[in-house]
Amino acid sequence: MLGPKMKERLLIKYLLHETNQAESSYIREWLAKHPANAKAFNQIRLIWKASKQLAKRAMPDVHTAWLHHILLRMGKR
Helix, strand or coil: CCCHHHHHHHHHHHHCCCCCHHHHHHHHHHHHHCHHHHHHHHHHHHHHHHHHHHHHHHCCCHHHHHHHHHHHHCCCC
16 A cells, blocks of 8 residues: 555656556556545646646746846837
């Protein structure tokens, strides 16, 4: 039996499609074993998807920022 942190790492690895066949089988069996497991997995998946969306929005547009900086320095803004 894996500890909670190791299981969380394995679930994330599963979400990234980076598990090997044995790990994927273990996760599928674990999910089918109890509804609470599927609930925990779905919560992790939701958080994972939300964090990916936040990361996309948080990515700065370097080109626009640099242009804005230049225009400010030139007194054009």
